[in-house]
Amino acid sequence: MKTTSKIQFFNVWAFFSAIFFAAGCTTTKNLQEGEYLVRSISVECPTCKETNIKPENFNSYIKQRTNRKLLGVPVYLYVYNAGTSGKSNKIKRRMTEKMGEEPVIYSSRQTSLSAEQMRLYMKNLGYYHSIVDTIVTYENKKAHIKYAVNPGIKYVVDTINYTGLDTILLEVVLLDTINSKLKSGMAFDVTVLNSERTQIARRLQNLGYYKFNQSFIHYYVDTTLTGVTGGINITVEVKPFEQLPDGKFKPHQRYIIDQLHIFTNYDVKQAIIDKENYVSKFVPSNYRDALYYNDEFFNIKPNIIWEQNYLFPSTIYSTENVERTYKHLFALKTFKHVTVDFVEKPYDPYFGPYLPLDANIRLTPFKTQSYMLEAEGTNTSGNLGIAGNLKYRHKNIFRGAEILDLKLKAALERQIDVIGNENPAFNTSEYGFESMLTLPVFLFPIKNTGSFKKAYNPKSTLKAGINYRQRTDYSRIIGNFSIGYLLFGKNNPNLFYFFNPIEINLIKVSNLSETFLATIQDPVILSSYENRILSVSNIQIAFNNRTSNKPRTYSINWTAESAGNLLSSYFSLQKNNSIGVKEIFNVPFAQYVKTDLDFRKHSRLSKRNTMVYRFFAGVAVPYGNSVAIPFIKKYYSGGANSLRAWRVRNLGPGSFAGDDNLYPNQTGDMKLELNIEYRFKIFGMFEGAAFIDAGNIWSVTKSDSRDGSLFDISTFYKTTAVGYGLGLRLDFDFFIFRTDVGIKLIDPALVGNTFVPSNPNATEYVAFNFGIGYPF
Structure with a gap:
């Protein structure tokens, strides 16, 4: 056993040693006489500047590519050369198959075909007399290919x-x-x-x-x-x-819909077996102008299907109405298969010049009830833990495609305490219950008219839950209830509107340790950890076209939120308590306004390379009954999904230098953040990333006593943090495991020169992050 392990280790060591040796040698040593390695490919089109053609548009028509590179180095070719030289063994063969890439040898035929494809592309754009010349230069067994394009006259x-x-x-x-x-x-x-x-x-x-x-x-x-x-x-x-x-x-004939048949529990396999006898098993019932085929195993109210349908008897056939029917029925999230087909019928004088069609809507539902038990390991910016969830879902709870979701959660986590001590045991526990009911209708106050439902496909959600979290520093209970609405864009499937007119959060903080209280010297910050009632209304508008196959996709998410206005109006005549704050049941209610903007762009450079950009801006301002934003609504920076060179809640606000012995969490009222990430495939499931993160949080209230925390538009750039780093991701198809190494470049908390490389303790400014999924 030990001998085998030593041999395998030696083989791996020898293989990678061969790679580094090959990297120092020529990449063309395995080429035969007359063969040339394709070293570079370029497209030149000086006159393209005068047209709407970009030289990179020709890339998709080039048949041959250079060998793939990793950070500019043809590593895969090095692996191949190392694996095919010397004595072969199992390790070398496996690594060569997984990571190696054969040398791309110049082919005059492929080059000519590429030039011809470019000319055809130009012809399709109206340049019927375009010229594409190929210029190949040879140097040390390497070929450099250049395509010289002259579009000519555009028709x-x-x-x-x-x-x-x-x-x-x-x-x-x-x-x-x-x-x-x-x-x-x-x-x-x-x-x-x-x-x-x-x-x-x-x-x-x-x-x-x-x-x-x-x-x-x-x-x-x-x-x-x-x-x-x-x-x-x-x-x-x-x-x-x-x-x-x-x-x-x-001539072409126009068609009209005669009968509409709706099968609400269609079994495809059984229908194939039974053939014509399958339909005879059902007893159809009439609703409006349609025939419904329900059964006892899945019975849904016919009006729910009718309201999602756009195909009606005695109406002209329309492809657009077919597509709308698909979209709205799938949006119920009750059916896993939706099929719409038509059956031609003989000519009937009743329909005049039109030929009749029977429309069939065949619906195959998901399982009505499902259970799921989840066990997971958690890593919240270095705080390790375990969690378990028990989930229950019913997809037709009241026979109206209503979806009921219930969730029980329990978690344990090891967190750093208030003075920065790490406890090897789990010192934080969390327990919670969540419930959500999703309805395919718009509850009050807007009436569910047919035109409104057809245009926006509205949904309503009722949420209620409670969450208990116990830390070494304090305990916290949050109870919540909300009513929300979801509307889809009228003419844009990528546009969504979310509106929560009512959201109530009850926050109770207890068991605050004396050590915790001693570290918080600012009364404004301390007030954010007091018991609060949050009466919130918010609106969210989201656009996302990332489901498309376009090389450039975007997502924009804007949220606006206000708290306490209704309660303030209702209790306007009530007297304040001893500290000048209005209360409900002896608990103060919070007042603030908050807005966020999250913009993301994905640019696919090639099949293996992508650039991702993210910009986030948000601000929250307390007023009236509050001097500080509740801590669950505050902004923080750092961690696996933010500035990755800082630990979570370990940056800012502004140039404030947080001290673990004085204050445990660094939060603020305003946040600006910019992330740029280059993602590339390495081999197999392995992906790499290089990134730059910039941003910070700030305070907007002058009563905040933390030095350098206040936002100033004329100097905020001086307190903007910058970090960079590399990442490795493992794509397991169903989830992505991610690790990023962030390095501080500019730290606004440093005194004097904030440029970290000039600091003698620069090695201390490195953070390791682990996460599931991409950061954005």
């Missing part, structure tokens, strides 16, 4: 003609040309032609032309009459449904 659209044998259909197309993206005088672009084809087909499908699709639209582009002057003539032909041999044709 513009001169005339646009529409034609078609089906004159009725052609007239429908002509009536919508005012909305056409294809205009005379515009620059020729194939992407615009494809977009126009899609737009015409979709408009006709929404007007009842069930069988119409993009293949019935043909373009004819004529450049023969214009030579190289840049003019181009386009003919748009709308094909009939079928061309007959005698010169006649079958």
